[in-house]
Amino acid sequence: MERERELERERERERGLERERMSRERFLELLDKRLDQGAKEYGERSFERPERELLEELQLECLDLAGWGYILWERIERVKNKTAVTLRCDVCGLTPTEAAGRGGCDPKRGSTHCWSARRRA
Ligand SMILES: [Zn+2]
Numbered sequence: 437m438e439r440e441r442e443l444e445r446e447r448e449r450e451r452g453l454e455r456e457r458m459s460r461e462r463f464l465e466l467l468d469k470r471l472d473q474g475a476k477e478y479g480e481r482s483f484e485r486p487e488r489e490l491l492e493e494l495q496l497e498c499l500d501l502a503g504w505g506y507i508l509w510e511r512i513e514r515v516k517n518k519t520a521v522t523l524r525c526d527v528c529g530l531t532p533t534e535a536a537g538r539g540g541c542d543p544k545r546g547s548t549h550c551w552s553a554r555r556r557a
Contacts, residue, residue, distance in 0.1 A: 521553040 527547045528540040541547040
């Protein structure tokens with residue numbers, strides 16, 4: 437049993453390494469395409485640009501990355517808020533946590549909690 441779990445962990449680790457290797461290959465493939473595209477557009481000029489200009493270009497790219505990072509963060513935040521759901525009882529309106537502390541539905545009336553997921557308002 438312990439041996440089986442150990443083997444499964446080893447297989448999972450190997451799958452993780454394989455996914456990472458494939459992702460790295462994809463990254464390098466895309467980088468190669470970008471470099472080819474740049475060579476077509478600018479020829480050798482990129483290698484001859486003054487270092488001062490390259491530094492300024494890099495600074496602008498840093499600002500772009502930070503800006504896109506913020507935009508992505510904001511969009512993820514919106515998706516998280518849209519997909520966040522709260523379980524509430526259809527009868528008494530309590531969440532499971534609230535119901536655990538306060539009871540909720542009246543058993544004398546035969547009603548028991550019936551939970552359904554609701555999107556966060
Ligand atoms: Zn209830």
